[in-house]
Amino acid sequence: MPSFERRVPEGDDRERMICADCGHIDYQNPKVIVGTVVALGGKVLMCRRAIEPRRGFWTLPAGYLELGETLEEGAAREAMEEATAAISLDGILGVFSVARIGQVQVIFRGRFTNPDRPQFACGPESLDVALFDWDEIPWTEVAFPTVHWALNAWNACRSGPPGVPAGNPPTDPRGVHGIGPVPKVE
């Protein structure tokens, strides 16, 4: 029956929740969202959310990374849970920071493991699952800004080399990855 108090631990500079009995520090840190743009023949797999937040809006198969998983395992699990889809991954499309809500998002590019017989259906957290051509994506019903960012990153490479992962867009400069090329100093 732990009793927690909020104070700055010795040697730290932030308040943490600390157990008054045993001194255990319950660090709260950002969480990792992992997801995938699963593509097939120029179409992308999207899920209509059956849960809040943004119930009824469209998203990518994605969710919280769990303890014990690699990013790749988490992405594949989410595609299975939300769209019953067996997928393979082939690179990272985006690495996004959503600092306001304490999230880091890592979005992969993927494909159906059996592209000749792609299988997908609603998992318990989805109202609908569908493949959309780029021009068919229900843009006004997209659940989160990061879904736009990830789709744009996919559209920039499609089935070509994924290249440098996208970061937050310039309109959100705190999460932009770079400042341009490093000057050649060697």
Next chain:
Amino acid sequence: MPSFERRVPEGDDRERMICADCGHIDYQNPKVIVGTVVALGGKVLMCRRAIEPRRGFWTLPAGYLELGETLEEGAAREAMEEATAAISLDGILGVFSVARIGQVQVIFRGRFTNPDRPQFACGPESLDVALFDWDEIPWTEVAFPTVHWALNAWNACRSGPPGVPAGNPPTDPRGVHGIGPVPKVE
């Protein structure tokens, strides 16, 4: 004075710590380590750890991402805390999963913000801070495997385009990003 019990919440499939009084679920998820290979004229900045684990061994300026930070802000903060170095970032070198200890690591490439007068010194968590040529790196005293992975990713690009971020090496296949190019199906 919360009293927590460990059980599987409704609609979930994993045990979580749940407050018996209010039903609050204390999700425990992997944490994000963010760090930087800060390079100057072919040398890289490393810090000798003053804290456990691996006290006395050499690492990169890196640490836990904090709530409210973007990845970039966390990487810059760690370089300041551990090496009193003001840095700028220009891309992601590696995205690693260390599932055994519940970590995701995002490692940037960086430079001193003022490369003409690079400034660095020991922060409270460092015993020593130094710039090393590749052949001078104390390889047998490197703190963690991911430091090797990040340094190798830097050495593969140096000051050229960072390209696709490294994942875990093939010897650790659960965290390898890709399965090769996506077949052209469009």
